[in-house]
Amino acid sequence: MGTEHGEKPRRGRPRDPDAEPRIRRYAVQLLLERGFDGMTVDDVAEAAGVGKATIYRRWASKDLLANDAMTDLFDIEIPDADTGSIEGDLRQVYRDALAFVNRKEGVALIRLAITELNRDEQFAAFYRSFLQRRIALTAAALERARRRGEPIRASADPVLMVQWLAGILILRAMTGEPMPAVEDADHLVAMTMRTIME
Structure with a gap:
């Protein structure tokens, strides 16, 4: 039995928009x-209620799935900021980062990084x-600030700007010290601003 107007019948289940x-x-x-070693595509499929084929249609390997999933997490938890000033951009990113690392998922991610970095x-x-x-x-934020006429030093280094905050968070995770509170963002921003502004 065919369909009207020569349409072909659809096969299979419709795509689940919430699957990804x-x-x-x-x-x-x-x-x-x-x-990373303990996470398997089989276990992800079971937990998500999908077949392995559904995962492999979207990600060709476990590596790609892990990378995409973690990138998505960072983009959601610590999105880029474009507030109209470099100080505002830093404050928003720092606040988001500190809110994240003060949750169990954030601390777990840093500890996972420490454990896995030299092993995997x-x-x-x-x-x-x-x-x-x-x-x-960060480099793009500095360039936007320069275009707006903010007096950014030529020596302002986006690599060190990222690494110094990451270093604080990693060191505290390693030593078990409390993470800086969200309210500490203003102090951290002020320290950064002293190193990048003329």
């Missing part, structure tokens, strides 16, 4: 719980990629 964000969410959860080259490559993206966003 759900898969990413469970991939991150399993990464944080088990590390794939995870190390992902983490370097994340830092490079942050450095590129």
Whole structure:
């Protein structure tokens, strides 16, 4: 029995529009719980309620899934900022970063990075990629500020701007010290501003 107007009948189940964000969410959860080696596509598929084929249609490998899931997490938790001033941009990014690392998922991510960086080259490559993206966003923020006429020093270094804050968070995760509170963002921004402004 055919369809009207020569239309071909659809086969299979319709695509689940919520599948991708759900898969990413469970991939991150399993990464944080088990590390890269302990996260499997089988387990992500089971947790997300999808078949393995659904995952492999979107991501060709576990590496790509893990990278995409963690990148998505960072972009959601610590989005880029364009507030109209470099101080405003830094304050927003710092506040978002501190809010994230003061949650159990944020601390778990830093501890995962510390554990996996020297053991798993794939995870190390992902983490370097994340830092490079942050450095590129910081460099773009500095360039926007210069175009607006803000007196940014020629020596302002986006690499060090990213690494010094990341270093504080990693050191505190390693030593078990409390993370800086969200309210500490103003103090951290003031320290950064003294090094980048004329």
